[in-house]
Amino acid sequence: MFNKKVKSIPIDKYFQIIKNEYVTVQIIPTKSNKNNSTDAIASLINKIFLKLNNLIRLENKKLIIQTQMKASYYIHITKEEVQFYFILPKVHLIKFKSKFSEIWKNIEIKEVDCIPININECTKYQLRYKMNDALSLNVDKRNNDLLAANMSVLEILDTGESIGIFYNFVPTAEKESNYFKTTYKTAIEQYKKGDNLKKSKNIIDLGIVTVKFLINFIDDLISSILNDSKKSENVFISTEKDLSNSTKRKAKSDICKTQVVVLSKSEEKERENQLGVAACNTFKSINDDNELVYKQISNKLNEYSPRLSNVDLLNTTVEECSNFISVPGREIIDNYNVIQHNKILERKIPKCLESGDIRIGTVKCKDTIQEAYYSIDNQISRLGRVLLGSMGAGKDYYMVNMAKDIIASNRGLIVIDYIDQCQLANNIKDVTPPDKLLEIDCSNINQLQSFVFNEHKINSNLDDYSKIAIAMQKSEQIQVLLDSINDDNTKLTPRMLRYLYAAGTVVFYLKENASFKDVIDVLTNPAKRERLINELNENVQSILVDELDDLRDLTKTTKSGVENYDSKIDGIIDRVSWLKTNMYTKIAYSKDSSNNIDFVDAINKGKVILIKIPEKQFNSRVIRNVIATFYLSKVWLAKQLGATEVKTELFVNEIHQSYNCQLLMENILVESRKFNLVPTLAMHYLSQCTSKCKNAILASGSSFILISGCDVKAFNELRTHFEKDGYDETDLVELDRYNALCLIKNEDTNYSSFVAKLPA
Numbered sequence: 001m002f003n004k005k006v007k008s009i010p011i012d013k014y015f016q017i018i019k020n021e022y023v024t025v026q027i028i029p030t031k032s033n034k035n036n037s038t039d040a041i042a043s044l045i046n047k048i049f050l051k052l053n054n055l056i057r058l059e060n061k062k063l064i065i066q067t068q069m070k071a072s073y074y075i076h077i078t079k080e081e082v083q084f085y086f087i088l089p090k091v092h093l094i095k096f097k098s099k100f101s102e103i104w105k106n107i108e109i110k111e112v113d114c115i116p117i118n119i120n121e122c123t124k125y126q127l128r129y130k131m132n133d134a135l136s137l138n139v140d141k142r143n144n145d146l147l148a149a150n151m152s153v154l155e156i157l158d159t160g161e162s163i164g165i166f167y168n169f170v171p172t173a174e175k176e177s178n179y180f181k182t183t184y185k186t187a188i189e190q191y192k193k194g195d196n197l198k199k200s201k202n203i204i205d206l207g208i209v210t211v212k213f214l215i216n217f218i219d220d221l222i223s224s225i226l227n228d229s230k231k232s233e234n235v236f237i238s239t240e241k242d243l244s245n246s247t248k249r250k251a252k253s254d255i256c257k258t259q260v261v262v263l264s265k266s267e268e269k270e271r272e273n274q275l276g277v278a279a280c281n282t283f284k285s286i287n288d289d290n291e292l293v294y295k296q297i298s299n300k301l302n303e304y305s306p307r308l309s310n311v312d313l314l315n316t317t318v319e320e321c322s323n324f325i326s327v328p329g330r331e332i333i334d335n336y337n338v339i340q341h342n343k344i345l346e347r348k349i350p351k352c353l354e355s356g357d358i359r360i361g362t363v364k365c366k367d368t369i370q371e372a373y374y375s376i377d378n379q380i381s382r383l384g385r386v387l388l389g390s391m392g393a394g395k396d397y398y399m400v401n402m403a404k405d406i407i408a409s410n411r412g413l414i415v416i417d418y419i420d421q422c423q424l425a426n427n428i429k430d431v432t433p434p435d436k437l438l439e440i441d442c443s444n445i446n447q448l449q450s451f452v453f454n455e456h457k458i459n460s461n462l463d464d465y466s467k468i469a470i471a472m473q474k475s476e477q478i479q480v481l482l483d484s485i486n487d488d489n490t491k492l493t494p495r496m497l498r499y500l501y502a503a504g505t506v507v508f509y510l511k512e513n514a515s516f517k518d519v520i521d522v523l524t525n526p527a528k529r530e531r532l533i534n535e536l537n538e539n540v541q542s543i544l545v546d547e548l549d550d551l552r553d554l555t556k557t558t559k560s561g562v563e564n565y566d567s568k569i570d571g572i573i574d575r576v577s578w579l580k581t582n583m584y585t586k587i588a589y590s591k592d593s594s595n596n597i598d599f600v601d602a603i604n605k606g607k608v609i610l611i612k613i614p615e616k617q618f619n620s621r622v623i624r625n626v627i628a629t630f631y632l633s634k635v636w637l638a639k640q641l642g643a644t645e646v647k648t649e650l651f652v653n654e655i656h657q658s659y660n661c662q663l664l665m666e667n668i669l670v671e672s673r674k675f676n677l678v679p680t681l682a683m684h685y686l687s688q689c690t691s692k693c694k695n696a697i698l699a700s701g702s703s704f705i706l707i708s709g710c711d712v713k714a715f716n717e718l719r720t721h722f723e724k725d726g727y728d729e730t731d732l733v734e735l736d737r738y739n740a741l742c743l744i745k746n747e748d749t750n751y752s753s754f755v756a757k758l759p760a
Contacts, residue, residue, distance in 0.1 A: 020069050020089050022161035022304050024115060027084040027100065030342045031330040031730045035322065037103045037143050041255040042169065042321035044099050045071045046094055051172035070170050070306045071096070074115045075326055077163040079151060082339040084327055085115050087303060104327060105726035106345040107368055117164050119263055120300045123272045125280050126311045127292040133315035134187035136246040138288035139161035147326045149285035153278055161271070163279045164263035168308050168325045169256055177255040181317055183350040184251050190364065191289070239310070246319070247289045253317035257310045258324065261301065262294065279454050286323050306311060330730055343734040344741075344755050350748040352377070355410035358402055360705070360742055361756030372756055376412055377747045382647065382673040384700055387682040388714040389707030394758060395682040396424045396737050398705070399651055400758040402680065403428045403608075407436065412606040412648040414635055416661075418613035418624045419653050425610040438597065438607040442627055443585055445619035451516040451579075451630060452593035453477040455600050455638050458512045464540050467509055475504025477633060478519060484629040485575035485622065485662035496571050499554060501521055504546035506532055509540065513594040520576055523569050526555045526562050557748050582623050599638035607648040621657065628652075629660040636668055639675035650679045656688035666692050669700040687712040702742040707758070708735035720742055725753040 050070045072087040088096045098111050129135075138145075153163050191197050264276035273296075280294035299310045307313070328342060330381075333339050346365045349372045353360070356373025362374045375381050389397045406413050417425040429437065441447045456474045458467050479500060483491050492500065503522040505516045510532060522529045533541070533548055549703065554565045566573060579589045602609060611631045618624045635650060655661055665679065672679055686694045694717075706714050715722060715732045721743050722728070732741050743753045 015740050019067055019362065020091070020306075022087050022092045023093050024112050025086050025088060025093075025097075026110045026112050026600055027086060027104075027327060028110060028340060028342055029104065029327040029329075029333070030106040030108075031064075031333050031734065032106050032345065032726065032728045033104045033327050033329045035144060035147075035326040035329070036625070039141075039318040039322040039618065040103060041096075041099055041325050042318035043254065044095065045321075046171050046177075046254060046256050046318070047592055048089060049173050053268065062632075068171065068306045068671075070168060072169065072303060073167040075147075076116050077150070077157070077165075077166040078338075079154065079157040079159050079161065082151065082154070082336065085112070086176060087115070094391050096411055099665050104244075106342070107327070108346065110343055110366070115164075115303065117162060117263065117265065119164070119166065119261070119303055122162075122164065122263040122265045123269075123276045124301065125262040125264075125276050125294040125296050127280060127283060127289055127294055128199070128312035129314055130198060131290045132191070132199065132295045133248075133252065133290075134184045135191065135197065135290035136244065136250040136288055136317065137290055137292070137320050137323060138244070138286045139246040139249070139317075139319045141319075141322060144326055144332060145285045145331065146283065146323045148332055148335075149282035149665050150279070151328070152176075152282060153275070154338065156275070156278060156334055158266075161266045161275060162264070163275060164265075165279065166261040166263060166303065167302075167321075168259040168261070168311075169314060169321065170259070170307060172255045172257050181251060188243065188247070188251075191347055192243070194241060200350065201409045207443050213538040233332040234478060244288045248315050248718070255315050256318050256321050258314045258316040258321060258741075259311045259323070260292065260314070261297075261311060265419070274642065303369060319401070343736075344731040347725060347752075347754045348597065349574075349744075349754055350746050350752050352539060352746050352748045353744060353752070359759050360404040360744065361740065361758045363754050363756045365754075370686045372744075372754070374580045374744065375746045377540075379673065380701070380745055380747055382676060383745055384669055384672065384679040384681065384697070384702040385705065386686070386702050387680065387707065388685055388710050389682075389704045389705075389740075390684060390709045390711065393709045395707060396427065396653065398707070399424060399653070399680065399682065400427045400431065401645055402649075403651075404431050406649050407432060407608060410606060410646075412603055412608070412646045413651070414603070414609045414611070414648060415651040416611045416613075416628055416631055416635075418615070418618070418628050418657070421614050421616060422612040423606035424651070424653055427610045428608070429610055429652050432608045433609075436606065438602055438609045439611065439612070439616075440597070440631075441612045441727075442588075442610070443614055444582075448584060448591065449596050450587055450591040450593040451481060451588045452514070452596065453634060453637055454513070454596040455594040455598060455634065455641055456508075458508070460688045464537075464543065467633050468540065468543060471505045471508035472501065473502045474508045475616060477521075478516065480664075481516075481626065481630050482572060482575050484626045492571050492575075496569055498550050499569055500572060501543075502550045504530075505544060505547055506536065506699060510535055513592045515590055516579075516588075517590045517593045518592075520572070522551065522568065523554065524564055524571060526564050530554070575706045578622055579626070584617065584622065585626065599634050600641050601641040603635075603638050603648055604645045624660045625660055628658045629664065632661050632664050633666075635677075636664060639672075644676045647676050647678065650677055651682075652679065653682045655681050655693075656683050659690070660691050662693040666690075666696045669693075669696040669702070672700075685711045686717045687713060701745050704742040706732060706743075708732075708737050708739050722749050722753050723752075727753055731755070 076083045093745055100107055101111055104132045126535055150165060187197060196244050262276055262279045264272050266272040266275055283292045297310060301308050328339050333341055348365045349363050349370055352375055353372050354370060356376045358374045360372040360374060363370045387398060389395045415425050415428055425599040440449060453474055458468050458470050479497060504519045507519045522532060529551055554568060556563050556565050579585045613624050613627050655665060669679060686697060704718055710732060712729050715729050735741060740756055740758055742756050743751055746752055
């Protein structure tokens with residue numbers, strides 16, 4: 001009976017300790033990061049504190065013990081790079097990621113296996129309060145003094161050496177925090193009286209205490225001898241001390257306990273000690289009523305333990321913790337370029353921009369790479385685009401790639417190119433199928449168009465009223481052309497316009513393909529004028545009685561015969577003189593419109609129309625302005641007359657060089673959607689345009705591409721939209737070549753901003 005075995009019961013059947021699982025994440029900052037609200041992270045750490053009833057519970061007759069959680073922040077410094085890590089409870093990872101993204105909007109959060117150092121292979125120093133915990137370190141959310149001081153050790157580090165700063169944050173219960181606030185009052189009263197609140201007093205401190213006792217004794221003795229009825233102030237010394245603002249705030253702030261360990265690693269032990277002490281001394285930058293002093297420790301540490309063994313626990317407030325929880329911003333990164341950081345904020349594109357016809361570029365967000373497209377929404381896809389970039393930034397190259405996509409999607413394309421030798425138009429020509437190409441080289445006599453708007457058709461079957469109406473409309477277009485022929489941006493007077501309309505109406509009624517010169521001849525040649533008037537039938541003459549009276553008003557009879565009142569139309573004559581200064585414009589002025597291209601027909605066929613105005617042949621800006629305005633007017637007129645069957649893209653490079661094109665574009669931009677016309681304008685920055693044209697661009701719902709090298713003015717003009725998504729000027733300045741900061745109109749988020757690498 002004594003040989004009977006005793007059965008053992010496994011302890012894990014009735015008792016279980018659950019250890020928390022931790023995840024290490026790397027924080028990769030950008031220059032626009034701010035640390036104004038990092039105390040909110042310390043507050044979140046406090047919220048993961050588990051109450052006793054959650055730590056110990058009974059489940060199925062089994063005692064479950066849960067360990068408390070913690071969070072740690074680690075800064076790893078080597079000569080080659082500086083990195084930042086958090087060790088977080090896996091169960092709360094999403095909460096912390098959300099909080100990080102809220103505080104540091106531009107941060108990248110990347111999960112890694114572990115921190116890049118074995119802490120037990122290093123020399124270790126703990127940091128602890130020199131004074132009573134009631135006294136505070138310096139807290140100023142406006143600066144990054146501690147982190148900047150920490151980074152200064154980079155100047156003494158050699159290759160292969162490293163410094164680590166490990167902050168272990170221990171969640172603190174509300175009751176414990178309240179208890180601290182109670183004991184705080186007693187400690188502060190002692191401090192105000194001049195009592196020594198040092199935690200470790202040396203012989204000098206004890207001597208000072210003794211001297212103060214003797215002084216107080218003598219002071220009391222003198223007071224009693226003098227029979228002073230009032231409480232005497234110290235005769236020999238004033239011991240009243242003022243509190244710093246940080247210490248005053250400590251009474252109202254929540255506590256989040258902290259353990260601070262500084263690590264140093266070098267091949268030479270003495271050097272390792274020197275590096276560790278140097279790193280510890282950087283914490284003097286936050287000295288105030290209290291300060292941190294170091295002490296070397298030799299015991300092994302486990303970075304995943306809720307509390308680091310044999311390391312002092314500091315009663316730090318969440319505000320003091322904000323000193324520790326900080327990432328570098330622009331100033332620190334600029335001073336220490338080895339800090340691992342993202343040059344710019346990376347943001348995902350909206351779902352609606354993940355597919356489409358015309359590429360914006362390649363967008364990288366963390367580990368994801370996406371191709372971004374302009375919206376294909378029926379309404380938004382017809383809104384304009386603006387490319388902003390300096391000379392040589394790649395605007396032309398980007399438009400050529402856009403042209404490839406436009407042609408592939410069977411859209412029409414019109415390019416008005418008056419820059420240099422029309423390289424943009426020539427490059428687009430190279431990628432255009434011959435059957436879609438329609439080239440108008442204004443320096444080629446065979447392709448030269450008459451300065452007449454032949455899109456207005458006068459059918460012989462129409463009655464007189466309809467014919468006259470169309471003739472008047474053609475005359476109105478002539479006015480737009482004439483207004484562009486000047487170098488002082490002045491317009492024709494109403495009186496001169498009366499004469500111009502009258503002449504144009506008569507000429508175009510009688511001859512549909514009449515030239516611009518035919519109209520001017522009626523104004524300047526009395527004989528021709530009278531002959532054409534006589535060709536009108538009686539009905540037309542009765543309809544145009546006012547116009548004919550205006551024309552006859554230009555004729556004067558003198559002793560020498562019939563002459564013309566040139567003084568009444570001198571503004572028109574002066575403008576026409578400009579056209580005669582260039583051979584090609586002189587021919588276009590004199591040429592009839594019988595061979596002109598019908599833009600309504602060409603646009604409806606989805607043609608790629610390249611209008612080339614090379615500077616070498618048209619070196620006068622006035623002349624280039626006239627020709628560009630003429631063709632832009634023809635495009636807009638064609639759209640208004642029914643060329644809306646095909647979505648048409650319109651490219652104008654450096655529109656600010658054509659004043660009258662800007663005047664036209666003011667109306668086109670805000671109405672183009674109705675006529676299936678999509679303008680794409682390229683310039684350096686918006687303020688190069690007239691104020692009205694700029695306002696039209698901003699009001700029209702255009703998308704904006706700010707290419708690397710772009711003037712910061714371009715960003716400032718769109719600042720409100722970019723700042724909403726966390727971008728600032730630094731992101732624009734830091735762009736790599738052929739990358740762009742994009743602000744894209746879309747149906748999901750109205751405007752979305754992101755960085756894209758432009759198509760190759």
